[in-house]
Each structure stands twice: as structure tokens, then as C-alpha cells.
Amino acid sequence: MIRSLWTAATGMKSQQLNIDTISNNLANVNTNGYKTQRAEFKDLLYATIKRTNLQDDMGAPVNLEVGHGVMPTATTRDFRNGSLIETQNTFDFAIDGRGFFSVVLPNDQVRYTRDGSFKLSVDGDEATLVTSEGYIVLSEEDDAIVMENGMKDITVDNMGYITATDEDGEIVEIGRLKLVDFMNPAGLLSEGQNLYSATVASGEEIPLEADEMESKIVQHYLEASNVQVVEEMVKMITAQRAYEVSSKTIQVSDEMLQMANNIRR
Structure with missing residues (x-):
């Protein structure tokens, strides 16, 4: 007993x-x-x-x-996609399929997120794409995504390429969002603020190349909780x-x- x-x-x-x-x-x-x-x-x-x-x-x-x-x-986390909610916000992006956005913290460490609710951080004549906390969103070249003053009609296609119209009315390519995946997403470490970090269990990040990715980026939408x-x-x-x-x-x-x-x- x-x-x-x-x-x-x-x-x-x-x-x-x-x-x-x-x-x-x-x-x-x-x-x-x-x-x-x-x-x-x-x-x-x-x-x-x-x-x-x-x-x-x-x-x-x-x-x-x-x-x-x-x-x-x-x-264990269930990484099935949540519903896509339309917001009409230019800098709201949703990933339809597998993958994560990459962001860099102030200490230069890289983190990953499915939350595509991004903002612009203005510094003089330039604006940088950041998260709600101010973390820089990375391009596929591991650089910040910077937009010059006067750019308008900013669009993101399904593969993550960002284009805009400059002051002369010409369409210019700003860059491509860095999208990555992991062999074992369930092994990622949750850190709060919708951020994950890679671990030995998750494996190293696997870049999603534009010509090979099966997922797609949807602008003006956010992924809801699943x-x-x-x-x-x-x-x-x-x-x-x-x-x-x-x-x-x-x-x-x-x-x-x-x-x-x-x-x-």
C-alpha cells in the first residue's frame, strides 16, 4: 500500500x-x-x-x-500549418508549408520564427525590415533587408523575393528573405517571443533555395496558431x-x- x-x-x-x-x-x-x-x-x-x-x-x-x-x-510540438489570416499589411508574410524566417539578435545570434509580422525600422533615409522586438530580418545573403526612402509598391513573391518601385518609377529588387528548414523541427528549442534556436537534435539549418522550395510566401497574410x-x-x-x-x-x-x-x- x-x-x-x-x-x-x-x-x-x-x-x-x-x-x-x-x-x-x-x-x-x-x-x-x-x-x-x-x-x-x-x-x-x-x-x-x-x-x-x-x-x-x-x-x-x-x-x-x-x-x-x-x-x-x-x-513535442506539432508543426502543422495554422490557418492564414488576411491583414492587408504590406509587411505581413506567412509561410504556406515548411520553413522558418531567420532573424538576428543584438548579440549576433541567429534565431528562427514562423511569425511573419514584420515592421520597418527607419534610420535617416533608409528603413530596415525587423520583427516587432526590433530584431533584424535576414536576407539569403545573411544581410539586413534595407529599403531606401521613396520606395513604394513593395511586393514579395511566393519565393520570397522583395521588389519595389523607386522614385523614377523603375522596379528594383531589394533582396530575398532567408528561409530555412530543419531535418527535425521538433528538436528546436523554444525561447519565447515566437523564436526558436537550433540544437543538436534539430540539426543545422537547411536553406530553402528559390528554385527548389515547395513552400511559398504569402504577402498580406499571417499564420494563425494551430x-x-x-x-x-x-x-x-x-x-x-x-x-x-x-x-x-x-x-x-x-x-x-x-x-x-x-x-x-
Whole structure:
């Protein structure tokens, strides 16, 4: 019965983490480019009380084992595309398919995002394409994307090439957005602010070349969160019931221990 107390406690702890993950998904239901997280679990070590003992087709055919509960192992992100929402904003870009935008932090470290809600940071006669936090959006040459004063009719095609009309009415090419992918996107490290960093698990960035990329850039749109509220509500109810069952197990184990202590009275 003492074992059952600790086993049930692991179930309650795991379901608490499950609820934490679900609540984070629901909190980010309106976050641009947010990807749903899913908590994963595995069972703990088993105590083998009796092993199989088959000799000449006789003996015990199965083990006698007792588990010690459950533990969380990972929180996996679902990188399926979210819905595309029209904004009519010139500098809102959505990736339809796989891939990430590349941005550089003030410490010169590169990060990756699916949030294409970009802005212009004006400095004199030039403007640089940046994120909402002011991080520079990289071009495929790993440079900043700079637009001169007087440029208008700025457009981005499906492959990420940015063009504009200058003061003389001529169409000029400004650059191409740097788009990358990873062999294992689920291995990326989430850093908040809709940013990810590469890890050993994700592998190094794989540039998406214009003539080979299957994804496309959609201007005037943003990618919404791929959180399915109904699914998260069902998961939350399931986690709550599992938490209640584990707490009930602790209560029953306590009552059984109390009965055993009162036998001699």
C-alpha cells in the first residue's frame, strides 16, 4: 500500500504537467505562428516479483510485476500549418508549408520564427525590415533587408523575393528573405517571443533555395496558431479525470492503511 501512495503521486504530478502544457496552448490560441505542444509520458521501473519459468511446456507463462507509476518524457510540438489570416499589411508574410524566417539578435545570434509580422525600422533615409522586438530580418545573403526612402509598391513573391518601385518609377529588387528548414523541427528549442534556436537534435539549418522550395510566401497574410480549442478542452477534461482518479487512489490507500493499523484494537 505504501507503493500505491507513491505511484499515485507520480500520476498526479504528471497530470499537473499535462494541464500546464494544455493551458499554455490555450493561452496562445491567438499567437501568430504558435505551434501546439503535446506532453508525452512513459511508465517507470517495474518490480519483478516472479519471473516466467517455462520448462518442458510447464510452469508460469507470464511475469508477476508491479509498476511504480509514470513520468513525463517530452513536450513535442506539432508543426502543422495554422490557418492564414488576411491583414492587408504590406509587411505581413506567412509561410504556406515548411520553413522558418531567420532573424538576428543584438548579440549576433541567429534565431528562427514562423511569425511573419514584420515592421520597418527607419534610420535617416533608409528603413530596415525587423520583427516587432526590433530584431533584424535576414536576407539569403545573411544581410539586413534595407529599403531606401521613396520606395513604394513593395511586393514579395511566393519565393520570397522583395521588389519595389523607386522614385523614377523603375522596379528594383531589394533582396530575398532567408528561409530555412530543419531535418527535425521538433528538436528546436523554444525561447519565447515566437523564436526558436537550433540544437543538436534539430540539426543545422537547411536553406530553402528559390528554385527548389515547395513552400511559398504569402504577402498580406499571417499564420494563425494551430491550436484546436476543442481538442485542448477534451484533453483538459481527460487530464482532470486522471488527476482525480490518482487522488482517489491515494485516499483509498490511506483508508486501507488505517484499517490495517486498527486491526488489533
